[in-house]
Amino acid sequence: MLRAMVVDLDKCCGCKSCEVACKQENDVALGCYWNKTLQIGPEGKYPDLNMYFLPTMCQQCKDAPCVKVCPTGASYRDEKTGVVLVDKEKCIGCQYCMMACPYGVRTFNKESKVVEKCTLCMHLFAIGEEPACVKNCPGACRIVGDLDDPNSNVSKAIKEAGEENVHYLPDVGNHPSTAYILHKKNGTWKE
DSSP states (O other): OOEEEEEETTTOOOOOHHHHHHHHHHTOOTTOOSSEEEEEEEEEETTEEEEEEEEEOOOOOTTOHHHHHOSSSOEEEOTTTOOEEEOTTTOOOOOHHHHHOTTOOOEEETTTTEEEOOOTTHHHHTTTOOOHHHHTOTTOOEEEEETTOTTSHHHHHHHHHOGGGEEOSOOSSSOOOOEEEOOTTTOOOOO
16 A cells, blocks of 8 residues: 555645645644645746646655654654654654655654654544545645555546646655646646
8 A cells, every 4th residue: 555645736726725724633833834835936928827836745755765864763654554654752853854855845843853744644544534634625636545556546536637747746766656637738847
């Protein structure tokens, strides 16, 4: 199993409901974000403008550099779900994992002195619920599921979108699992 997220950027309006829901559900400290929505653009000249919103969170890398550099094993991959997590009891706050993350999606909690990140709301998954960001997205642009299952909702969304419309953040040998759907008619993907 490889639990991961697909974000349909064609549907994302940049409302930041995902950010708010994440912070509230996970009690994310002030100034810290496990989930951030970036505005890409606008670029071009009217009337040919290009702009879209890009929600960023842990990319659930298949070869996660954060796991490799962690000296205590606090950053690890859950064997059952494939989700990259942080064991706060083992974290010594060295922040090596933050430096290793190519996407800057980990955050240091100054109060508890540990590194934190998106967990895909594994505590909700354990009771059969979707992550807070998925449940609270008014555009229904976020999908979570098992990428290893060709019949899962995420695998079907990727297949339906077509290879030319499925994008990933830059792969620097870490193989990110989070997929973004953006059709050319709605915007031009920026690396």
